[in-house]
Amino acid sequence: MKVRMVVVLFAVISALLVPLNAGQPATFVPLPADLQDELEGVPYRIRVPANWNGTLLVYAHGYGEGVTPPLLAPLNADVETLSARGFALAASRFAGSGWTVKEGMQNTLALTSAFRDMVGRPLRTIVWGKSMGGLMTLGLIEKFPGHYDGAVALCAPASGxxxxxxxxxxxxxxxxxxxxxxxxxxxxxxxxxxxxxxxxxxxxxxxxxxxxxxxxxxxxxxxxxxxxxxxxxxxxxxxxxxxxxxxxxxxxxxxxxxxxxxxxxxxxxxxxxxxxxxxxxxxxxxxxxxxxxxxxxxxxxxxxxxxxEHYVDPSGRITRPVLTLHTKGDALATPTNESAYRATVEQQGNANLLMQQFTNGVAHCTFTSAQDIAGIDAMISWLETGNRPDPSSFFTPALGFDPSFEPQPWPW
Incomplete structure (x- = not known):
């Protein structure tokens, strides 16, 4: 009798986990799904399209952007484009306000883990973030490589x-x-x-x-x-x-x-x-x-x-691909931050895992949606092929990138 109950229970669970399309990960919820709730008292949002391609993008917002529901991407246009292309999107607010790097990393990591229990196990997970969230992104990929396959940091104060x-x-x-x-x-x-x-x-x-x-x-x-x-x-x-x-x-x-x-x-x-x-x-x-x-x-x-130093000062000990994007005219998180981060990564012998690209933007984080998407596409290519993306294929002058730009060294 007990054996029969176990078999029946296994059959029920298996039925619930059958993917909707070939090659699509099994899910616990019907798709499309738009989940909004709280995790340990902090609001989160998860959006999974019917045509989920198996990739989860976990976003960390910038300073002063703690809104409810949380932002799923830097721009609304990014959300619609990425959803239409089959990406699952997830984001958490951060507990408290201010320079919440500690709380933001904890909340983002908790949501990443919870996604697997609430929705299903992604084929790959990319963490990305903007400004202060970009710094969290660098911290998360370094400290928790078992949770993330790659990272895209936008306009981050990457010096730490x-x-x-x-x-x-x-x-x-x-x-x-x-x-x-x-x-x-x-x-x-x-x-x-x-x-x-x-x-x-x-x-x-x-x-x-x-x-x-x-x-x-x-x-x-x-x-x-x-x-x-x-x-x-x-x-x-x-x-x-x-x-x-x-x-x-x-x-x-x-x-x-x-x-x-x-x-x-x-x-x-x-x-x-x-x-x-x-x-x-x-x-x-x-x-x-x-x-x-x-x-x-x-x-x-x-x-x-x-x-x-703990929240957070990147050590450069990365084991997963990291892509950073920065505007040339950023007066708040100056492009010299990228010089500092590159030197830190190179000191650890990990230059092969870092790619940095710059746009002609004239202020902090003023990327276009096309530039944001180019960063995601480049990371997907990197993860799928195992080869560094060809900048001429993703970061073109037509999209507003400047392949010749070299930031000044960090001031000291």
Whole structure:
């Protein structure tokens, strides 16, 4: 009797797992499926088309994009195109708000595992993400290669959280010598945790945005190797970069338990031509550099530094293919991040697992849907063939890619 019950139960389960089409993975739910619920109190969304091709794309959203239902891709057009082509899409919100790299990685990993229980086992899984989510993508593919077959990181601060906010310290310090610093904000190396950017910082910054102060803003831009494309009006990333260097860093310092950034022994420099250009704008670059170099004394708190190193500082120890896409004019996560990440990967002898491509975009994460899809297509090709994608087949000038672009080195 018991044997008969087991046989019947097995037959029922097997029937439930029969794929709808030849070559399609077995599923626990009828397709198409659009599942929206919470996992450990965090909203998620899973969308699987009737023509599922067996690939799961797990998306990690960027800073400040924690909406419900969660974004399944960088652009709505991506969602429709990818769904029509048979891709399953999944994404989670992140617990809390702010620089939630720790929580975002945990929530994304949990959803990846839950997909197998709720829907079925994919033939392959690709993790991809944008901006802060791009950094999570690099962390997930490195730490959990058993869950992901490949990674596509878009406009990521790929140098890692520590260097990303060390650069924020550099920017705050350059701003301080160029325009002054309000003691109520804390110090350039230790921002007051509850600093309100809009009510405390912006009233001081607003009057400094006029054309008469351009020379001093140019000093801030050049010493931090920020592309000019989106730095000034109309996009005006002068404000956005300062916001991340102050208020975003303040929130992360509170989260980490102390100052996270450091610049011990850093030497700030500019080239001769850059100094000459600044002189034409009325700026004594040598004087400002001397003031910055006199303040190469900021040290992080060890426990706080440990936190940001863990969430996350890529080690370059990758065992799966990684593709990064970056806009040339990104003033927030500068293209120098790609130089830093490439050097880290090369130091581990894994250059064969990394491909980096750049678009002509003039701001942070301003990719077109066609560019996003090109990244996914290239990764699919890489996984299916085992060969690095041919850039001329996927990342063409007609789509807005620049195959000749080489980012500047990381500043230090």
């Amino acid at each position: 959280t520590p260097r990303r906010f060390d650069q924020g310290l550099d920017l705050a310090l350059a701003y301080a010598v160029a325009f002054g610093w309000e003691p109520e904000w804390g110090t350039p190396g230790d921002i007051r945790n509850d600093l309100n950017f809009m009510t405390e910082v912006m009233p001081h910054v607003q009057p400094q945005l006029g054309i008469d102060k351009k020379g001093r803003w140019e000093f801030v831009r050049l010493v931090n190797r920020i592309p000019i494309d989106s730095y000034y009006a109309p996009l005006n990333f002068r404000v956005t970069t300062l916001y991340f260097a102050t208020a975003v860093r303040a929130e992360l310092e509170d989260r980490a338990g102390g100052p996270i950034a450091e610049n011990i022994g850093r030497v700030y420099t500019l080239t001769g031509p850059e100094k000459s250009d600044l002189a034409i704008l009325g700026v004594d670059a040598d004087q400002l550099l001397a003031e910055m170099n006199a303040m190469s004394t900021f040290r992080s708190a060890r426990n706080a530094r440990n936190y940001v």
